[in-house]
Amino acid sequence: MNNVTPFTRTELLKLIAVTTLTQVSKLSLKAGNTADDVVGAALEADYTRQGAYNAIRAAGHRTRKERSDKGQTLRLKINKLVEQSKALQAKLGEIPVK
Numbered sequence: 076m077n078n079v080t081p082f083t084r085t086e087l088l089k090l091i092a093v094t095t096l097t098q099v100s101k102l103s104l105k106a107g108n109t110a111d112d113v114v115g116a117a118l119e120a121d122y123t124r125q126g127a128y129n130a131i132r133a134a135g136h137r138t139r140k141e142r143s144d145k146g147q148t149l150r151l152k153i154n155k156l157v158e159q160s161k162a163l164q165a166k167l168g169e170i171p172v173k
Contacts, residue, residue, distance in 0.1 A: 081107040087116035096122060096130035104136050 082090070082103050090099045100113050110131050117127035 079106050091120045097133045100131045101134035
């Protein structure tokens with residue numbers, strides 16, 4: 076089996092000194108390190124937080140959580156408003172004009 080263990084902080088710092096932060100991010104995320112581990116090592120190696128997160132995103136890793144409902148909430152709200160407007164139109168059609 077392929078037992079991959081996450082890199083230690085020391086190993087991450089050695090890798091950062093040798094190659095680009097994007098490559099380190101790609102390797103360490105595949106190895107099982109978290110984005111916070113990579114950012115912590117990058118900050119210790121005098122990178123900015125923004126630069127570290129840019130490298131993580133460039134490595135193809137999403138740093139923000141994706142919406143779990145995939146737009147269902149908005150669709151439900153729109154459908155509810157459509158139903159309300161249909162109900163109001165039906166009520167307006169029932170009111171006699173004086």
